[in-house]
Amino acid sequence: MSYNYIELVSLVLLAIGCFFILSGSLGLIKLPDVFSRIHAAGLIDTLGSGFIVLALIVYSGFSLLSLKLLLIPLFLIFTSPVTGHAIALFAHESGYKPKGKNKK
C-alpha cells in the first residue's frame, strides 16, 4: 500500500542498473583475453552507473543534489574511454596479441 509511483520507477531502474553491473563483472571473468575484458569494464562504466544514478535522481526529486548526481556519469563519460584506451595501447605495445582472427 505504501508504494507510490516514484519508488516503483526507481526500483525498476535500480534493477536494470544492477543487471548491467552484474553482467559486466561476469564478462570480466568469462571473456578470453585483456582486449575483450575492456568491453566488459566499459559496460560497467557507462550503462550500469548511468541507470543507477538515474534511479537515484528519480528517487530524490529535482534539487541541487540531482545536479550533483548528474556530475557522476559526466565524469565517468570523460574518464572511462581514456582508461580503456590507455590499457589497450600499453598491452598492445608490450606484445600481447588478441585472440581470434586478425584481418588487418
Next chain:
Amino acid sequence: MIFFATLIVLGVSVALCLVRAIKGPTPFDRILSISSIGTIIAIGISVHGFAFDRPDFVDISLMYILLNFLGTIAILRYYKIKRKKSNVV
C-alpha cells in the same frame, strides 16, 4: 530497503571482479579489474548515502571517481617506465 538489496548486488559484483584481479595472467588484467572495482565502489558510496538518509556522500563519490582515474593512469605509467628500464639493463 531497495537500496540495501542494491548494495548486496554491488558487493557480489565486487567479489566477481576480485576473482579476476587475483587470477589474472597479465598485469593489465589486474589493473583493469581494480579500476572496475573502483567504479563500482564509487557508485556504492552514493547508494549507501541514500540508504542511510545522508545524501552528502555524493561529494565523496565524485572525489573517488577522479582519484580512481588518476590512480589507474599513474600505475600504468609506473609499469611502463619500470618495464623500459628493465629492458635496458
Next chain:
Amino acid sequence: MAKLNKDSLKTLSFITYFIILFVFWFILSGYLKSLLLFFGLVSVLFVFWMSYRAKALEEDSLPLKIILRLPFYWIWLFKEIFKSGITTTALIWNGKYSPQLISVKASQKNRTGIANYANAITLTPGTVTIEVDKKTFLVHALSKKLSEDLQTDDMNKVITDLDK
C-alpha cells in the same frame, strides 16, 4: 559567427570557459552568501590563470561551434551506447563472441575531431580503439556484427558534421 575576427572569438571562448567554471563551482558548493561567492570567484580566477598558464586554452581546446550542437550529439550518442550495450550484454550471456581486429578510416579535419571520434568508438561498449595513426584507427571489436556496424561509417559522418 563567421563575421567575428580571431581575437574576439578567443575572448568569447574565454568568457564561455569562465562561465562553465563558475557554474561548476556553484553546483559543487551551493552557497549563496556574498562573502562565499567572492571566495568562489577568487578560486575560479585561480583555476583560470592556472589553465591559461598551462596553455590549455589554445584555439583547438574549446571550439565554440561545437558547443551549440553538443546536446543533440549527446542524445544521439546515448542512444548508440544503449544499443551496442544491449548487444554486448547478450554476447556475454550467450557466449557467442568472436573478437577481431579491424582498421577504420577517419575523415575529420582537425585534431579535436579525430580525438572525438576515437573517444566515441571507445565509449560505446563492444569496440575499443587500440592505436591511432594519422587518420586510421586500429579497432578491437567483440563480434562481427559490431564491427560491421562500425564500418557503415554512420558515426564518422555524424562527428564530421559536428565541426561544419
